[in-house]
């Protein structure tokens with residue numbers, strides 16, 4: 001099926017068009033620059049930017065895919081989780097588009113969309129089919145989730161998630177306290193280049209034996225952020241020059257260590273020798289490196305979608321809907337809305 005997907009859960013207005021698993025176009029307009037001076041995504045600013053970007057993005061995606069609205073078999077949209085106001089803009093647009101075209105509408109889960117990104121193929125990307133079950137680690141500015149995926153369209157289990165800040169959010173906050181600009185992930189990466197990751201031993205959240213009993217697959221990054229803040233304050237109070245490279249590298253190592261350790265623990269516990277990575281934080285080269293190295297040692301195969309499909313995009317939303325259609329699932333009834341806390345187990349919202 002030819003599907004157009006609309007993604008507006010955070011600061012990317014993503015429009016993607018797929019034919020089955022084949023990626024035809026994927027346009028992304030980001031309002032990231034507008035959030036930079038606030039050091040994080042401002043919901044109202046994001047919602048307004050979506051409103052402005054949607055129409056031109058849809059036109060561009062259609063042109064790039066070489067198809068027209070009439071050609072579409074279905075429209076897909078992210079219903080949640082995400083920022084309520086931002087989601088609402090996409091949901092409203094998708095309903096309007098589907099109703100006016102008389103096409104079926106599929107309301108889907110953003111997090112499951114991140115997994116679906118991995119099944120898409122394009123001219124420069126042929127990929128072996130996703131094998132089940134797989135453990136999935138999704139890390140972005142808004143999410144840090146560990147999932148057990150038995151089937152993309154029917155069975156996704158939440159193993160654990162962050163109890164406070166998301167991993168990307170931690171990068172952004174620590175960058176800010178080191179005086180680096182937003183978004184912090186890439187900045188911390190650059191700053192870490194000459195740093196020693198073992199210079200400072202920062203805490204690994206929820207990793208003590210006493211925490212592991214209840215939070216084996218959960219993450220916590222706010223304690224780490226506070227530890228970095230304290231360390232910098234102490235150095236400044238002592239009149240020392242803050243070794244930004246060492247602090248950045250040590251912080252980055254602490255985040256990565258916990259992410260990879262818990263993801264591989266899930267693989268081992270569940271007897272699943274496959275790990276799928278997704279979300280914008282996967283752009284972190286060191287994270288990919290450590291994950292690949294330690295997974296290989298543990299006999300776990302790692303899959304990483306191309307980075308353009310790891311950050312928020314519409315193609316993964318269209319891809320998930322196309323997969324639902326291929327599995328005989330009917331469209332969503334129009335009663336659904338935006339659900340900022342949609343659980344990952346709800347893969348499709350209000351199916352007929």
Ligand code: ATP
Nearest residue numbers: 010140141142143168183185186280281283284311
């Ligand atoms: P959502 O949480 O809904 O997926 P988002 O917009 O917050 O949306 P993404 O766009 O997927 O998330 O990713 C942005 C986040 O990824 C930011 O927090 C950014 O700092 C982080 N990030 C980007 N590049 C890197 C990197 N090289 N290292 C670490 N973090 C990175």
Ligand code: MG
Nearest residue numbers: 010011012312
């Ligand atoms: Mg983003």
Ligand code: FE
Nearest residue numbers: 110140311312
């Ligand atoms: Fe996302």
